[in-house]
Amino acid sequence: MEHKCCDTPATLPLWPDVATVLGIGRSTAYELVRTGEFPIRVLRLGKKLRVSTVDLDRYLSGHRDRAA
Template structure:
């Protein structure tokens, strides 16, 4: 897993893929799972780094964003 300090405040799916060391498909499945809040900008999916860090540390309320994208 890479240090999150080097990433921008707003992540994309490629960033998630790099950080977690998973494949593209797994990264898209994760961001589509509703486990943390994502925002669609056109066809792009954006994730606030702070939200992702809380999820990564196990602090994100999984039910809070379930199904909200």
């Protein structure tokens, strides 16, 4: 499902998209999800793990604000 206002998908796969944006590897990403420590809400869709684009944007915005 995609947002109607633009070409951005509503969710992104945990690996490789989200993990790469966060600068972490595949094993680390899956371990953080397994332990409940992944910094963004993860959606389990069958065997697939996805992250909401909106949630990822909020997380990244919060980290940019703190870094400035």
